[in-house]
Amino acid sequence: MQYDPSPLAVVIFALFVGITLGLSFWLGRKAKSAQSFFAAHGQIPWFVNGVAFAGDYLSAASFLGICGMIAFYGYDGFLYSIGYLAGWIVALFVIAEPMKRLGKFTFADALDAKFGSPGIKIAAGISTLVVSLFYLIPQMVGAGALVKPLLNFDHSTGVIVVGIVVILIVVTAGMVSTTWVQFIKGTLLVLLCGLMVGMILLRGHRTDVASTQDGAVVPSVAARESAGIFNYGAYSPGTIGHLAGIKGPINTDKLDGTSPESEAWSSRHYYRCPAQNGEDVLVVRKVPNSIEVQVCQMVKVVNGVKLINGTPQKKGEVDFRRVGQIAQLPQGGTETGPLGPLSYLSTLQESEVIVTGTDKFKDDDGIEVTIYYPKLVKGSDLLVPGGSPTFAGIKSDKFVDKLDFISLMLALFCGTASLPHILIRYYTVKDQRAARLSTIVGIASIGVFYILTLYIGLAAMTSRVLDPSDSNMAAPLLARSFGEWMFAAVSAVAFTTVLGTVSGLILAASGAVAHDLMSHGFGVQLDDNGKVRVAKISAVAVGLIAIWLGIQFQGFNVTFLVGWAFNIAASANLPSLIMLLFWKKTTKQGIITAILVGLLSSLTWVLLSKDALTKLYGYPSDVIPLVPFSQPGIVTIPLGFLTLVLVSLMTGKPEKSQEAV
Amino acid sequence: MPPRQSRAGFVLFLIYLVIYLGFIGINAFCPGLMKSTPLAGVNLAVLYGFGLILAAILMAFLYGFVGNAAGDVEDQP
Numbered sequence: 001m002q003y004d005p006s007p008l009a010v011v012i013f014a015l016f017v018g019i020t021l022g023l024s025f026w027l028g029r030k031a032k033s034a035q036s037f038f039a040a041h042g043q044i045p046w047f048v049n050g051v052a053f054a055g056d057y058l059s060a061a062s063f064l065g066i067c068g069m070i071a072f073y074g075y076d077g078f079l080y081s082i083g084y085l086a087g088w089i090v091a092l093f094v095i096a097e098p099m100k101r102l103g104k105f106t107f108a109d110a111l112d113a114k115f116g117s118p119g120i121k122i123a124a125g126i127s128t129l130v131v132s133l134f135y136l137i138p139q140m141v142g143a144g145a146l147v148k149p150l151l152n153f154d155h156s157t158g159v160i161v162v163g164i165v166v167i168l169i170v171v172t173a174g175m176v177s178t179t180w181v182q183f184i185k186g187t188l189l190v191l192l193c194g195l196m197v198g199m200i201l202l203r204g205h206r207t208d209v210a211s212t213q214d215g216a217v218v219p220s221v222a223a224r225e226s227a228g229i230f231n232y233g234a235y236s237p238g239t240i241g242h243l244a245g246i247k248g249p250i251n252t253d254k255l256d257g258t259s260p261e262s263e264a265w266s267s268r269h270y271y272r273c274p275a276q277n278g279e280d281v282l283v284v285r286k287v288p289n290s291i292e293v294q295v296c297q298m299v300k301v302v303n304g305v306k307l308i309n310g311t312p313q314k315k316g317e318v319d320f321r322r323v324g325q326i327a328q329l330p331q332g333g334t335e336t337g338p339l340g341p342l343s344y345l346s347t348l349q350e351s352e353v354i355v356t357g358t359d360k361f362k363d364d365d366g367i368e369v370t371i372y373y374p375k376l377v378k379g380s381d382l383l384v385p386g387g388s389p390t391f392a393g394i395k396s397d398k399f400v401d402k403l404d405f406i407s408l409m410l411a412l413f414c415g416t417a418s419l420p421h422i423l424i425r426y427y428t429v430k431d432q433r434a435a436r437l438s439t440i441v442g443i444a445s446i447g448v449f450y451i452l453t454l455y456i457g458l459a460a461m462t463s464r465v466l467d468p469s470d471s472n473m474a475a476p477l478l479a480r481s482f483g484e485w486m487f488a489a490v491s492a493v494a495f496t497t498v499l500g501t502v503s504g505l506i507l508a509a510s511g512a513v514a515h516d517l518m519s520h521g522f523g524v525q526l527d528d529n530g531k532v533r534v535a536k537i538s539a540v541a542v543g544l545i546a547i548w549l550g551i552q553f554q555g556f557n558v559t560f561l562v563g564w565a566f567n568i569a570a571s572a573n574l575p576s577l578i579m580l581l582f583w584k585k586t587t588k589q590g591i592i593t594a595i596l597v598g599l600l601s602s603l604t605w606v607l608l609s610k611d612a613l614t615k616l617y618g619y620p621s622d623v624i625p626l627v628p629f630s631q632p633g634i635v636t637i638p639l640g641f642l643t644l645v646l647v648s649l650m651t652g653k654p655e656k657s658q659e660a661v
Numbered sequence: 662m663p664p665r666q667s668r669a670g671f672v673l674f675l676i677y678l679v680i681y682l683g684f685i686g687i688n689a690f691c692p693g694l695m696k697s698t699p700l701a702g703v704n705l706a707v708l709y710g711f712g713l714i715l716a717a718i719l720m721a722f723l724y725g726f727v728g729n730a731a732g733d734v735e736d737q738p
Binding site: 075078081082085086088089090092093094342343345346349350380383384385386394395402405406409413436437439440443444447448450451454 | 670671673674677681684685688689690692695696698701702703704706707710711713714715717718720721722724725
């Protein structure tokens with residue numbers, strides 16, 4: 001969808017970003033030593049650090065991706081919220097304090113504290129680099145999605161601008177300013193979402209947001225028809241055609257006024273009909289054994305021009321119809337008025353909702369067509385898992401189909417404690433007690449936020465604001481329905497969210513290069529200044545790679561990508577972390593192989609999965625993937641543990657003193 | 662780390678793990694149950710999800726309380 005940038009939104013947005021950057025320069029001017037660049041002197045107050053944890057963690061993916069996934073598929077997006085938070089339990093109860101005790105700057109320091117082996121430093125450094133890069137991809141994709149409606153940039157321009165701003169932040173500042181930026185942004189994000197949920201509950205549910213009906217039509221029918229769903233039991237064929245905007249009548253068994261459809265279309269029950277305006281082609285979907293016809297939206301890119309219903313997209317004139325609304329409320333009528341937090345959910349559960357189904361196939365000319373069709377579903381089906389393509393297998397009778405879900409929930413649980421940019425935040429406070437307290441503050445803020453995501457997502461689903469082509473835009477578009485200022489504030493906070501998280505990640509990655517790989521792994525002698533210089537050079541390099549990846553991965557739901565990053569992080573890092581802390585026989589060879597095996601196996605798996613094949617490399621959607629499901633965690637995390645135990649047992653010696661370095 | 666703290670952490674971790682596995686188990690093997698509405702017309706899926714989030718916050722505070730009690734003793738010279 002194309003958008004008009006609003007001057008107010010741009011001004012508020014510029015103010016936000018300007019203040020954030022100014023603050024970052026100001027706070028960072030004293031950060032010259034390695035200690036302060038990487039770990040903010042270990043002197044950040046625990047409360048600030050706790051909220052900064054939330055700031056780091058509530059990335060663009062949490063905010064944009066989860067809300068979007070809930071808005072498109074219902075409960076499934078909330079599964080990510082649950083898993084992301086549950087992961088903090090592992091971080092707090094198992095990892096937090098030992099990590100603080102062992103480490104200095106990076107996660108590799110902690111792993112290596114007992115052995116002093118360059119091999120561990122190199123393996124852990126590589127793993128940090130790969131995981132950070134993978135986690136950077138969704139942030140960059142989210143950034144591209146955000147600036148699109150705000151400043152009317154296209155995706156790649158947006159990604160490039162964000163990348164450059166972030167590189168500037170990291171190079172000039174380091175951990176002190178990153179922490180303060182995260183603190184401010186974490187606070188604003190939670191407060192703003194709280195405010196928005198308050199407004200959502202005050203507005204309640206409505207069947208038709210436009211609400212221009214004169215009362216002559218039953219509200220539920222009006223709502224359906226405005227979404228393009230027509231019941232042909234109620235009208236004569238000519239009337240339906242007229243109402244649906246089609247030239248010619250719509251019959252029960254054939255569509256008059258159209259030539260017979262080709263196999264590609266008719267086998268899917270689609271029929272192309274000329275529209276009344278004489279230019280567009282409207283696609284009508286006739287569901288077999290039903291008395292419904294659905295008027296769809298069709299997209300096709302021909303020679304680089306995006307055609308919507310057959311006409312080139314033009315801002316403000318030819319564009320997608322906004323989708324997502326309630327068709328029927330349990331008590332009838334057009335609106336409920338203000339609702340409580342629980343009655344908001346129970347009302348939705350008893351309502352009928354119109355959501356958007358997506359279908360892609362090859363047209364007769366070999367070019368891919370995407371069809372968005374309106375679909376009537378029961379609210380009670382939206383509020384249980386299994387609505388999205390990712391988790392549809394949960395309803396299947398076959399065990400292997402359920403594995404995607406189980407594997408992802410496992411990866412989310414194990415992944416948080418293995419994320420390098422979360423782990424480095426344990427070194428910005430002064431002792432174990434402060435590490436613990438800030439984790440608790442972090443959990444509380446993140447938990448409250450995740451409860452809010454369910455309301456924001458469901459409200460976006462039912463307020464007729466969604467762009468059917470981009471799930472990542474759900475939250476900002478919902479905000480726009482509350483006014484331009486809300487849209488500007490939400491976009492600005494979400495954008496600083498991206499800036500903050502990306503700079504944290506680049507910092508973690510550059511720390512890995514300068515500290516783990518260069519000075520400890522390969523033994524390059526660097527003084528403090530040299531180390532900071534190497535880190536800054538690698539920050540620029542990592543930033544540039546992230547920009548490139550952000551452009552490649554356009555079109556993925558960002559939280560789905562984060563799920564992958566969690567899989568890789570958990571597979572590569574968790575086995576070593578846990579075993580080092582709780583198993584005395586762990587050897588350095590065990591740690592090195594476990595990291596490399598976990599990293600490579602999960603990375604390979606992800607890159608060979610069906611989602612990667614179809615969305616990244618552009619294979620047709622019926623391609624047979626090389627791995628049985630998309631989320632590798634359930635296989636590769638145990639594989640990491642197994643590798644570590646086997647290698648440790650093979651290399652372990654009874655006398656510790658003989659161990660050579 | 663004071664032993665009391667790590668033991669409390671481990672016990673809390675196990676409790677949470679059981680609740681979390683319960684959630685995965687019901688969803689994977691008995692999804693119909695998630696549609697039942699035990700309280701205020703809200704279904705089990707939403708209630709369990711909220712429960713998991715609130716339980717995490719509650720247990721975090723509980724752990725912090727135990728830790729601070731133990732930490733006070735540790736801080737004595």
